[in-house]
Amino acid sequence: MLSIFKNKATEVVNVNDLEELLGEINLIDIREPYEVEQGTLKGAKNIPMRELLKNVEKYLEKDKDYYILCQSGMRSSRVCSGLSKSGYRVINVSGGMGSYVGSKIQ
Template sequence: MFSLFSKKKFESINVRDLSEKLGKINLIDVRESGEFKAGHVPKAKNIPMNILLKNPEKYLNEKEEYHIICQSGSRSSKTCANLSSQGYQVVNVSGGTGGYPLPLKK
């Protein structure tokens, strides 16, 4: 199981580079709904990690690319590893909302 996470099959971008892409990408925040409501990156859609990983086909299209974000980058990295192994095109947003340089939307 650990080999799945060590073999990186997805890209990562730094959260500081995210602002210029907002509105042009599919951005999914995998934090819990309470965390999301407390503040999130503009244009992000909230789908908690456990819900997204349970039924990704309900929320994702294999032909589209998705940027995945969380608070620090840990949950988003795990989510990306899981989804990329299933054939989804995902990009991890490292640094997460905790490193986002602009005010978060509430």
């Protein structure tokens, strides 16, 4: 069962609840490229946090949902908080790659 809940102004989903959605969602890994080299979830697009925040309009549309992933869930939580206040539909992937126990890594 997919557990998405509201945490303040941002929706949250646990990284281990995403497997059934991979390939069907807009998943953005905001870690640095050297971190992503260790693996990321299948279908994730790597846009480092600073690049995303510097050029939000280049990467995101306000009428689409985006799942934001990092290593532990801390960076993604901060990014989601700011983006949601700016009108973007973002879901924080809690736990991040450090908590992922599945097999859908690319």
